[in-house]
Amino acid sequence: MSEPAPFAYEGLDRAIHERARLGILTSLASQPKGLVFGDLRRLCGLTDGNLSRHLSVLQEAGLVEVTKSFERNRPQTRVAITAEGRKRFLDYLDVLDRVVREAAAAARSQGDDSPLPGFARA
């Protein structure tokens, strides 16, 4: 499409934007050594199955890495954000911050039927 679509929000990466994954990445972003699966699950209020499913999406997108090891003879799964993941998460947050400010300005404008962006030249 050659027409402008100012509200398409293509910068909001779907791998990151989904609500549970946003929580997972925020949890991991402050933990350079990562988090064990059970802690991450509790922080995000997810079931085992849901967390596993979302981690697969994040792993495929290169945003997190999952390592399995043994701790006192018990298997342990540890999840960490990748360097690339941290960069893309910060880029996403910049876009989201602009979206929030734009949307809040639109939602607070009342009754003046603002001109439509991208329609000025039509």
Added chain:
Amino acid sequence: MSEPAPFAYEGLDRAIHERARLGILTSLASQPKGLVFGDLRRLCGLTDGNLSRHLSVLQEAGLVEVTKSFERNRPQTRVAITAEGRKRFLDYLDVLDRVVREAAAAARSQGDDSPLPGFARA
């Protein structure tokens, strides 16, 4: 669950949070008289089918209303945000603003393995 889940982000209403619907609501928020279907489709960069599908979700959630009329003998579909929709959209944006600031602070913290919220009492 009685355990705290600080990153569950339950305030991020899924009906609003989905990327295309966020664009639709932002488009409509500044237009008290609503927008005709074709203009909304172009602003959001969506296909007819996708826009219809997302409008159904928004309509069922009580966030938008869709009216059909005739304009110069041609059928016209007009979409407007409801008063309830505007209120819930503003509430959502408040939550999202907090999420962005929290996530940006987490993503910018480096190497200090911040304490986990909600784990202090464990």
